Amino acid sequence: MGKEAARRRWARVAWAYGLLLAFGVFFVGPFLMGFLASLKANPLEWPFTLGFAQVSPKNWAAAWRLGREGAGDPWLGGMRPGRRVALEVAYFFPGEEAPSLLAQIPRRKPGAGMGAVFEAPYAADFVRLGGPKLLERRPFRLGEAEGFLYRYRLELAYEGAGPYLERVPLDLEAPRGAVLVAATLDPTRFERRGRVASWDNAVPGLLGYVFHNYVRAFRETRSLETGESLFLRWTFNSFLLALLKIATTLVFASMAGYALARLRFPGRQALFLFMLFSMMVPGQVTFISNYLVLRDGIFGLSRLFGAETLLNTYTGLILSGLVGAGAVFIMKQFFESIPKEVEEAALIDGATPVQTLFRIVLPMSTPALGALAILTFQGAWNDFFWPFVVLTSPREIYTLPVGLLSFRSAYGQVGDWGLILAGGFFSMIPVLILFAVFQRYFVEGVSVGAVKE
Known part of the structure; x- marks a missing residue:
């Protein structure tokens, strides 16, 4: 009789805690999803995925290193005169001839909305882009397709004097059939049906990459009169x-x-x-x-x-x-x-x-x-x-x-x-x-x- 009463008591406790846990997930779930969406470059993507670039430890380490090499600031990144930064990308391509990649630093305004009204230096006017330089070619299998893996190296060099650049955008266009399978830092988005890999900032720093939208909120919303945030x-x-x-x-x-x-x-x-x-x-x-x-x-x-x-x-x-x-x-x-x-x-x-x-x-x-x-x-x-x-x-x-x-x-x-x-x-x-x-x-x-x- 005592064991039966104890079993019923523990069953009631399990139901109570299970119900509380269900309510916790129900109320905390949207909160957690909202936070994760605020980290994404495109919070409206569907279906919603929990695994994206900003939560990858590999990208955290890369963003830290690139920010440190670009501006000496591993947190917020950017680029200063006299600095050089190297990135690597790897493409799968079915052909035996290496695909020709077109890399450029676009003249993209550093900010949108409120930030678009301010004049800011363009990274394309100060940073020289070297590459892509082919480093490796080896057989590779992607799913059911067979081909070769081509690894390239790009170098960003800020020579001479100039202002501090908050960000350095980068676009990398590949021919049809080439698929990006790895990169030092995952791109922010893909354009033109996946042919163009685009980075809003190739030297973001850890906070500048993971909390990109939060950093923009402080940097771009500035007063027209005083320039303060x-x-x-x-x-x-x-x-x-x-x-x-x-x-x-x-x-x-x-x-x-x-x-x-x-x-x-x-x-x-x-x-x-x-x-x-x-x-x-x-x-x-x-x-x-x-x-x-x-x-x-x-x-x-x-x-x-x-x-x-x-x-x-x-x-x-x-x-x-x-x-x-x-x-x-x-x-x-x-x-x-x-x-x-x-x-x-x-x-x-x-x-x-x-x-x-x-x-x-x-x-x-x-x-x-x-x-x-x-x-x-x-x-x-x-x-x-x-x-x-x-x-x-x-x-x-x-x-x-x-x-x-x-x-x-x-x-x-x-x-x-x-x-x-x-x-x-x-x-x-x-x-x-x-x-x-x-x-x-x-x-x-x-x-x-x-x-x-």
């Missing part, structure tokens, strides 16, 4: 606004929540009910009135400080969202779970309500404050609608979600979805890190703050 600026703006929102939310929500939980004053219950009612009103209902208030500078008061309007300013964005009713509600519920005897002991010792809050209650509220900080950061980091309304120009003041919208018009029209996907995936990373690091505070804050003793 807009993507980096948008990321900094989002961090700054999120941290300010956390600071104001924790301060005001703590004080307001403590007042509603412990202090007795006329209209306290009505104020709490009004706060609950405000939580039921969507922001889209009040955004026009809030927009007009910011446009007029909070009823003209901003003119006292020399500002005609608070639109297109971080001041207006921060003042319009100092604290939310939901944050006050969370802190109120948590403060009510703290035994009153602790505060009464502080009052006996002569502490004022303000001293009790900051010296006694808040140090005990770490779980609630941690959970509130995580939720506030997530909301501020991902906030799109209100910053999109308030911050319209210049582009340097955009937050990251608003800036990513401009990617669609700049890159979506030319089908460059890899960069759009990389920007969107990058915007998720800070929130994932925050949840992973502060998960304990989040779980404790939600479980403790939800119960009133």
Whole structure:
């Protein structure tokens, strides 16, 4: 009987963990697929394959070596004056005569979308291409076909003086019937029905090859006036606004929540009910009135400080969202779970309500404050609608979600979805890190703050 009960218990445990694993795969699977697609040169390829050039260790080692030889930078690669880089390719060809390969460095603009508006040096004007030089010929079998394997060597030489080149594109055209079977670095794509092997950058470096779309997001989205990276600026703006929102939310929500939980004053219950009612009103209902208030500078008061309007300013964005009713509600519920005897002991010792809050209650509220900080950061980091309304120009003041919208018009029209996907995936990373690091505070804050003793 005991063995049968144990067997049923372990069966239930297996079902429970199997179900959790299935849910994990179901929810994490699209996340993982999105990340892998952001690494591909063509994220829309079908059928979707998990084995592609950017995840091959062989290509990692080659990209590292080529970046180091081309610019002395194995991470981001490129090419500098006085450097030489050699690549090898191997073609299968059924004929006994070596196929004639045509190699060239195309005058391809280093960037698309936003990057296309900037003048940049062409690698074709500075880099000399040597080869292809035949190194080896030996019998080879490809599937059912028999023929010969021809191995070639190409050399890129940057002689004389010149600027640093972020990338060196390379096209290699083979005759009909020749099949590329190996290369020092796998090409980015094939064109003309496989006859042309094309490299967007023959000296990419490790990060420049594996995270090519991410590197482009930082390099190509530059300001027309200053030349600084807009993507980096948008990321900094989002961090700054999120941290300010956390600071104001924790301060005001703590004080307001403590007042509603412990202090007795006329209209306290009505104020709490009004706060609950405000939580039921969507922001889209009040955004026009809030927009007009910011446009007029909070009823003209901003003119006292020399500002005609608070639109297109971080001041207006921060003042319009100092604290939310939901944050006050969370802190109120948590403060009510703290035994009153602790505060009464502080009052006996002569502490004022303000001293009790900051010296006694808040140090005990770490779980609630941690959970509130995580939720506030997530909301501020991902906030799109209100910053999109308030911050319209210049582009340097955009937050990251608003800036990513401009990617669609700049890159979506030319089908460059890899960069759009990389920007969107990058915007998720800070929130994932925050949840992973502060998960304990989040779980404790939600479980403790939800119960009133």
